[in-house]
Amino acid sequence: MRSITKLSLVVAALVLTGTALQAQSNNASITATASVQTPISVVGAQQLNFGNAFPGVNKTVAAADLTNAGRFDVTGQANAGVTLSFTLPATLSSGSNTLPIDSYAGIRADNSSQTSGIGLVPGASNAAGLSATGLLFVWVGARVTPATNQAQGTYTGTITMTVVY
Amino acid sequence: MNRESWIVIGAMLLGVPLLAQGKPLTVTGIRGVTFGAVLPGVPRVVLRTDPANSGQFDIKGPKGNVLLSFVLPLTMTGPAGAQMPLTFGSSDAGYSQTQAIGSQVGFDPKQPFTATIPNNGSASVFVGATANPAANQRAGGYTATIILNVTVLP
Numbered sequence: 001m002r003s004i005t006k007l008s009l010v011v012a013a014l015v016l017t018g019t020a021l022q023a024q025s026n027n028a029s030i031t032a033t034a035s036v037q038t039p040i041s042v043v044g045a046q047q048l049n050f051g052n053a054f055p056g057v058n059k060t061v062a063a064a065d066l067t068n069a070g071r072f073d074v075t076g077q078a079n080a081g082v083t084l085s086f087t088l089p090a091t092l093s094s095g096s097n098t099l100p101i102d103s104y105a106g107i108r109a110d111n112s113s114q115t116s117g118i119g120l121v122p123g124a125s126n127a128a129g130l131s132a133t134g135l136l137f138v139w140v141g142a143r144v145t146p147a148t149n150q151a152q153g154t155y156t157g158t159i160t161m162t163v164v165y
Numbered sequence: 166m167n168r169e170s171w172i173v174i175g176a177m178l179l180g181v182p183l184l185a186q187g188k189p190l191t192v193t194g195i196r197g198v199t200f201g202a203v204l205p206g207v208p209r210v211v212l213r214t215d216p217a218n219s220g221q222f223d224i225k226g227p228k229g230n231v232l233l234s235f236v237l238p239l240t241m242t243g244p245a246g247a248q249m250p251l252t253f254g255s256s257d258a259g260y261s262q263t264q265a266i267g268s269q270v271g272f273d274p275k276q277p278f279t280a281t282i283p284n285n286g287s288a289s290v291f292v293g294a295t296a297n298p299a300a301n302q303r304a305g306g307y308t309a310t311i312i313l314n315v316t317v318l319p
Contacts (some may be wrong), residue, residue, distance in 0.1 A: 024190040024227070024317040030220045031252065032294060034200035034209065034241055036302050080204065107189045165204035 001063040008093035038134060040044035042163050046071035048140055053099075057146035061106040063141035066114060072161045073112075080165055081129050084108075084138065086158040092144065094153035101157060103143040112137050134161075134162075188286060188304050190226035192315050198294055203249075203307075206300035213259045213293035216266050220292040222313045223264065229317065233260065234277040236312035241296065244305035250297040251309055257293045264289040279318065 048070030053059045061068045076082065086106075091098040109117035110131030120126050122140055129137050140159060203209045211218045222229070235258065240248040248307040259269030260280045269291055272278040282288050290313055 025315065026190045026192045027223055027312055027314040028192040028194040028228075029310050029312045030194040030197040030222065030292075032198040032200070032220070032238070032241060032296075032311055033306045034203045034249065034298075034303050036203045036205060036243065036298055036307060039205040047220065077202075077204065095282055106318050113287045165207050 013028040013041075022090065023133070030050050037080065037165075038075075040074065040082065040165065041162050042161060043073045043082075044070075045073040045137075047143060048159065050144050053144055053146050053150075055146050055150040056135075058143055058145045060103065061141045062104045062145040063119070063139045064114065064117070065141060066139075069107075070140040070159055072138045073140065074130065074163050076130050076136075076163075078132050078134040079130060080134070081127065082136065082163050082165055084120075084122075084126040084128050085124050085162045085164075086126075086140075087162075088122060089157035089159065092155035092157040094155045097151040097155070098155060099150060099155040101142050102145065103104045105141045107139045109137050111134055114139065168237070174282065188227040188309045190231075190315060190317055191224070192313060193223045193225075194313075195221040195223050195289075198292060198311065200296045203296055203298050203302075205298050205302040209296045209298070211293045211295075213257055213269065213271070213291040214266060215293065219266070220289045220294075220311060221227075222292075224282065224290065224315055225286055226282055227317060228282050228286060230279055230281055232277055232314075232316045232318055233258075233272075233290060234314045234316075235274045235292070237315070238309035238311065241307035241309040243307035244285055244303055246306070247303040247307075249299075249302055251293075251305050252295045252297060254295065255308060259291040261289045261291065264305075266291055 049068045050059050063069050088104050104122045106120040106122045107117040108128050173308050198211055199218040200209045213219050241251050253274045255273040258272040258274035261269045262283045
C-alpha cells in the first residue's frame, strides 16, 4: 500500500476513534434542607374531681375551677397551630355500677393561671395554638347526675385528649 | 485527483464534525429544595412549580438530545445522625426549554429522561419532593444532596 494511503487511513482511524471518546457528560448537585420542629408532648396534669356527690343531686365542676377541673398540659413548637380531640366517657364506673357524666366544657390558655382563657366545647376537633414559648393548658369540666338510688362507691372514668400539629 | 488525495480529504472531513460540536456542556445547581419548618408527623411537600422552594438546575450545551438522570437520596440527615425519609413522586421533576418554572414538562426523577436542548443551548430542570417526618422525629436541621447527571446523546 502506498505511503500516502497508509497515512490517510491512520488519520481516519484516529479521527473516528476521537469522535467516540468525546461524548459530553456533566453533573451538578443541590441541597435539600428542612428544619424539624419540636415534637408535641401532652401530660394529664390534674384529675377532674367531683369530690362527694349525693344520690339524686347533680354536681358540676366548672372548667374554670382551677382546683377541681381536669387539666392537660401541652408543650411543643412555639406559636404552632394544633388540633385537639377528646374522647369523653358517658359514664363513670364503680365495679358494675355506673354514674352518668355529661355537659362537658373546656377552657384553653397559654398559662397555668387561665388568664385570658378561651372557652371550648371538648369534641372531635378543636383548633388551638401553642404560645410563644410552646405551651398550652386545657381544662375540662363536666356534670355528674347520680340517681336517687345511686349505689355508694368511688366512680372513675378516663378522659383522653389528643393533640396534633 | 488520485486515490490518495481522496482518502486524505475523507479523513479531514471526518474531523469536521468534531469542531462543530465544540460547545461545552455545563450543569449548574441554581437553587436547593427548601422544606423550611417541618412538623413531626406532618409530611411536607415542595412542588417542582414552587418558585421559592423547588430545586433548580441550569443546563448549557450543544443543541440536541440529552439524557437526564438523578441521583436521589432516600433520607435527609439531621442531628445525631437522625434520618428523615425523603420521597420523589412520578412527576416531581420538570424540564423547561425556556428555563421558565411555569413552562415545564414533568417527568419521574427516578427514571432517566431524554430531553432536547434548544437552539440557544440553554435549559432548566426543576425538582420537588416530600419530606416525611415521623411523629417522634428529632428536632433540628436536616440536609440531603440531589445530583443531576446530563449526557449529550449522539
